[in-house]
Amino acid sequence: MASSLHTLFFFLAIFICSSGYAANVPSNGLVLPVGKDTKTSQYYTTLQMGSNHATVNAVIDLGSQFLWFACDSYASSTYNPIPCGSKKCEIAKGIGCAGCNLPPRPGCTNDTCGASPYNPFENMLYSEGFAEDTLYSKNNVKVSELPFSCFHSEYLIGFASIATGMLGLARTEISLHKQVANKFKLPDKFALCIPSDKGVGKIYIGGGRYTTPKSLVSTPLIINPVSTYPIYTEGDPSDEYFIDVKSIRVNGRPLAIKTSYLTIDEKGVGGTKISTINNFTVLHNSIYKPLTRAFVKAAANMKIKSIAAVAPFRACFSVESISSFVPTIDLVLPGKNVYWRIHGANSLVKVNNNVSCLAFVDGGKEPRTSIVIGGHQLEDNLLEFDLVSSKLSFSSSLLLQNSSCSRV
Numbered sequence: 095m096a097s098s099l100h101t102l103f104f105f106l107a108i109f110i111c112s113s114g115y116a117a118n119v120p121s122n123g124l125v126l127p128v129g130k131d132t133k134t135s136q137y138y139t140t141l142q143m144g145s146n147h148a149t150v151n152a153v154i155d156l157g158s159q160f161l162w163f164a165c166d167s168y169a170s171s172t173y174n175p176i177p178c179g180s181k182k183c184e185i186a187k188g189i190g191c192a193g194c195n196l197p198p199r200p201g202c203t204n205d206t207c208g209a210s211p212y213n214p215f216e217n218m219l220y221s222e223g224f225a226e227d228t229l230y231s232k233n234n235v236k237v238s239e240l241p242f243s244c245f246h247s248e249y250l251i252g253f254a255s256i257a258t259g260m261l262g263l264a265r266t267e268i269s270l271h272k273q274v275a276n277k278f279k280l281p282d283k284f285a286l287c288i289p290s291d292k293g294v295g296k297i298y299i300g301g302g303r304y305t306t307p308k309s310l311v312s313t314p315l316i317i318n319p320v321s322t323y324p325i326y327t328e329g330d331p332s333d334e335y336f337i338d339v340k341s342i343r344v345n346g347r348p349l350a351i352k353t354s355y356l357t358i359d360e361k362g363v364g365g366t367k368i369s370t371i372n373n374f375t376v377l378h379n380s381i382y383k384p385l386t387r388a389f390v391k392a393a394a395n396m397k398i399k400s401i402a403a404v405a406p407f408r409a410c411f412s413v414e415s416i417s418s419f420v421p422t423i424d425l426v427l428p429g430k431n432v433y434w435r436i437h438g439a440n441s442l443v444k445v446n447n448n449v450s451c452l453a454f455v456d457g458g459k460e461p462r463t464s465i466v467i468g469g470h471q472l473e474d475n476l477l478e479f480d481l482v483s484s485k486l487s488f489s490s491s492l493l494l495q496n497s498s499c500s501r502v
């Protein structure tokens with residue numbers, strides 16, 4: 095699937111000239127709401143785009159490179175296609191030149207910088223053009239000339255019915271946090287708090303001020319040397335967010351896992367990343383098996399009764415037998431006593447009134463990335479991505495601090 099384009103881009107701009115809209119920046123940067131579509135377990139935000147402030151419900155994807163949305167009925171006097179060969183096209187890492195034989199309209203222009211939006215639900219890569227327009231947030235921040243890709247709604251296969259696009263928050267020059275940081279001279283930081291079912295979480299962009307949970311723990315964000323996007327230039331690192339999980343413990347006891355699965359090799363295989371697209375954390379089979387075994391055993395010691403599993407899960411328990419505590423799962427990180435504890439609502443999922451399952455799935459024997467921390471494990475946890483000092487700070491479950499993503 096991965097194809098590399100060797101010669102196309104030698105001249106990657108390393109700095110975006112800020113077009114200085116320093117007015118109108120509230121002290122807490124840009125704040126966006128986060129909702130959960132319960133049918134698909136997709137998390138989405140709502141923004142307004144263009145001169146008519148068109149509402150866009152965009153699924154949040156930490157691993158996706160830019161904003162893209164359906165513009166079949168989009169009209170805006172501030173819409174501009176990004177020409178191929180332009181400086182802005184280089185910054186966007188545009189590939190090729192897009193044209194269109196229909197009457198000109200947003201999404202249909204000639205000589206347009208080529209964009210390759212990716213639909214992770216269908217594993218489809220599209221070929222479109224880049225454009226730019228103004229983004230408006232509910233807290234009255236206006237971000238002019240924001241690059242995005244505009245396409246036909248027929249490409250939204252697999253998306254929640256409420257969604258009309260996707261907000262990519264990867265480590266790219268044209269992702270919303272980088273654009274906000276450059277345009278308003280704010281630090282390139284964002285915090286994400288995704289809600290469980292009926293809550294409303296938030297994204298704070300630009301180092302916003304939020305109620306900081308008591309126990310924010312930090313770990314370095316590490317770079318996977320090989321791109322994880324379906325199309326890339328050879329030598330491009332991944333712009334997804336990886337952390338250096340060293341081991342995993344269940345109720346304090348380390349699992350026997352080969353370290354080669356936990357590290358990232360020179361081909362970019364292995365390691366741990368964070369994804370808002372996967373419903374549940376996906377583990378390499380050689381991690382999934384020992385985790386499940388250890389969890390079932392620890393649960394039995396706590397008098398939690400195992401029952402027939404419900405797919406795709408392989409360890410399920412009788413709801414009746416679960417008191418308030420379940421075994422803890424710790425992702426152990428570099429440093430002294432640094433770990434991300436997954437427990438309670440983040441470790442089990444209720445599949446029906448009688449059955450709760452360990453909310454992790456088997457990623458098979460040859461996944462590209464050994465651990466992909468998914469949405470269920472991220473809910474009601476505050477995550478702060480600091481791209482200035484390249485670190486991730488996390489709160490662990492806010493529910494245990496009598497809080498939630500609806501309250502930060």
Ligand SMILES: *[C@@H]1O[C@H](CO)[C@@H](O)[C@H](O)[C@H]1NC(C)=O
Pocket residue numbers: 133134135371372373374
């Ligand atoms: C997430 O869960 C929903 C509903 O349970 C299901 O429809 C969807 O296919 C799942 N998506 C993934 C990526 O597992």
Ligand SMILES: *[C@@H]1O[C@H](CO)[C@@H](O)[C@H](O)[C@H]1NC(C)=O
Pocket residue numbers: 193194195196197198199202203204
């Ligand atoms: C693009 O160029 C072709 C060939 O010159 C022309 O027929 C077409 O109308 C143009 N499309 C747009 C959207 O301007």
Ligand SMILES: *[C@@H]1O[C@H](CO)[C@@H](O)[C@H](O)[C@H]1NC(C)=O
Pocket residue numbers: 446447448
């Ligand atoms: C749950 O258990 C009750 C009592 O044992 C039973 O009547 C009911 O059918 C079960 N529900 C499901 C969804 O299995």
Ligand SMILES: *[C@@H]1O[C@H](CO)[C@@H](O)[C@H](O)[C@H]1NC(C)=O
Pocket residue numbers: 496
């Ligand atoms: C938890 O939060 C609620 C609402 O903010 C508050 O009423 C309650 O007193 C808090 N409980 C504890 C134990 O802090």
